[in-house]
Amino acid sequence: MAVSIEAKNLTKEFIVTKKEPGLKGAFKNLIHSEKSVFRAVNKINFSIEEGQVVGYIGPNGAGKSTTIKMMSGILQPTSGDVTIRGGSPFQDRKKVVRNLGVVFGQRTQLYWDLRLGESFELLRRIYEIDDATYQRNLGILNDILNIQEIIDTPVRQLSLGQRMRGDLAAAILHSPPVIFLDEPTIGLDVDVKYCVRQFIKDINDQYHTTIILTTHDLGDIEELCRRIIIINHGEIVHDCSLETLMNEFAPNRRLIVDLYQAPQEPIELRNARVISQEGARICLEYNKKETSTGDVVEAIAANHSIQDISIEESNIEDVIRTIYAKDSESA
């Protein structure tokens, strides 16, 4: 597999001026202001293969957008390197961005006062997309994002969901092999969210596009990304598959059993731990790798008659919250 994106010791520092509050502070700042260096991204390393869909997640201010901006040639790294298909996005910007599609969920790349279609026409000229490719891409985009419906509407009159569809379409008109999506589902309703996820899946399937996705919506991650990179305080804290992460941080499964009759004595099992026992309802926890649910149910059924059972998988949000919190403590 060819490497698509590679970061080596990638670092970005910003100089922050400490401003003192109030009018007195404002005058003080004029004469002397304290400057400090804030390291938004600190020596991160990763390598992403062609065709991978990677979730790049982390709490607000963790350095996600800064990384994306360095990868797309907007910000110059303070030190270290990043390459996209072998080229440096800052030194070789024009060449590298030709192969790049970027969407910032918070800010549109479209022409505010013009029809959506006119923004597309401009992009077609910028990227010198030939007629056949342009028509074909528009056709595909129409199938997934229903573009025809909004192509004649001025961008300022589009709803957030329509605008996002427009932005996504604009980002891939030139068939880029690498796409960065910075919070593409922010503020969208379930329908549009579904549509956006479908879009990401489709273009990855059809064109083997490499995609990096930042998001706070873990549903996006669950559905789209086989690999996640978690960044916090500018450093990568985890880089693995979602499954590995879940196994490591949430190895247990919960089983809730309703019996016909409340047992006389507390239940004790060899293969599962009892968390609570209230009347006829018993809540159990066990390691999902070591113990099968069937064995646990069997063990209870040996002495009691079961009316109903339900299984609670550990929640991905809880896991991520645990990781963020744990990392903040150690920082």
Add this chain to the structure above:
Amino acid sequence: MKKLLHSIWHHLSIVFFNFKLTVQSQMEYPSFLVGWLLANPLQFGFGILGIFIIVSNFGSIGDWGFQEITFLYGISVVSHGLTVVLFIQTWNIEYSVRYGEFDRYMLRPLGVFFQMITSYINLIGLTDMIPGLVILIYGCVGVGFEPTPLNLFKLLITILGAVLIRGAIYLLSGSVAFFTKSSGALIEVDSKLFDAVSMYPVSIYPKGVQILFTYLFPIAFISFYSAREFLGKTDGLPMFGNAYLITLLVGALVFFLAYLFFQWGLSRYESSGS
């Protein structure tokens, strides 16, 4: 060679399309255009009235009569109008730096400066051109300017150079925003300076000011040196033979320097927010 031609054609096609888009987008707000169509002629009308009142009270400014100053002022206003049509984006650098607007240019496989300048060709600048041309033609008639092809060519080159000088100084000032996040006040100062220096003959100012605006901030070249050569005036200031060519040369040079400064600033661009 083929590659170069292709690149030129590519850029031109974008300029044309951008121009079309900008016209369309400005037509979305027609009342805005009408507002300027009233305001700008008024502004320059009062400018010329001011000159008239001064000259009719004092007889002349320096040894320049009313019609001569009108000629000078005409060149200045026309070059102002064209600058505002072509380079108004330099006024917005401050805004673009603060709100991270350069991001979108940097994501496209074209020069950032090219995209910035060509993304907004400002039709409203044409509302400055109308009073500008009226004043210039009136001045030309008043001073007995002979409209021979050579003279018209000289006038055109002068205006082109003047546009480059104005554009360069706006670009230089605007680019300061890359370092300070703010440059609006500088742009204001530029506009005021341009008005003050290119509306009256520079020969009326003290020696130090003349040197400053000839060699350091070459605003005197916007209209003064060429107009004075056309009118055959001599004064204490240096005579640049073929002032129209010198004006173009100075314009090209300062524009190139301003462009380098812009590129340097851009390399320090920090985007904004998430």
